[in-house]
Amino acid sequence: DTEVTQTPKHLVMGMTNKKSLKCEQHMGHRAMYWYKQKAKKPPELMFVYSYEKLSINESVPSRFSPECPNSSLLNLHLHALQPEDSALYLCASSQGVGGDEQYFGPGTRLTVT
């Protein structure tokens, strides 16, 4: 299995809602990433987990809360988002952190109303 899967594909939420994005990979990769991507812009790194520990937080607002329950799963908990947080949220994984190919999931298209 060489795929990263993400659910849901689309999500519409109000500014007072709490929701979660999920990501899963079964390639035995030990690094997992959350990216935010706006239309026709490059992916913007949010968080990196290495061996299930948060290793990088790119100064992301606390309304985004990542969680890595095990080596195959990565969640992103969302609370009190703003309309400007509407974007494509991409999960990725790699064998390790350090010059390894990243495999991207299909993304969750998030709309905050």
Place this chain on the structure above:
Amino acid sequence: GENVEQHPSTLSVQEGDSAVIKCTYSDSASNYFPWYKQELGKRPQLIIDIRSNVGEKKDQRIAVTLNKTAKHFSLHITETQPEDSAVYFCAATPSGGSYIPTFGRGTSLIVHP
């Protein structure tokens, strides 16, 4: 930190022509350079990559060249087809520090039939 410049931002070619996209990077410690293709509404997909111990790599109609001294690398697509139309991102990954890739701003390639 690393800084990656990518040009052009938009490239329009006729089917069958060649397309070249260029990137420069600033951190001489970068040693892994992937290229991603992202079709509208889809995930970024790795199409080719190169490491700093290699000057050129080819895969069918796609090739990447790397000039470490000048700190630039290029994507070459020959015999372009309409299905090559997409946004292409280059990235540079350092061999130390965060090991996180820095993406270029993207090139929108349009291949006219």
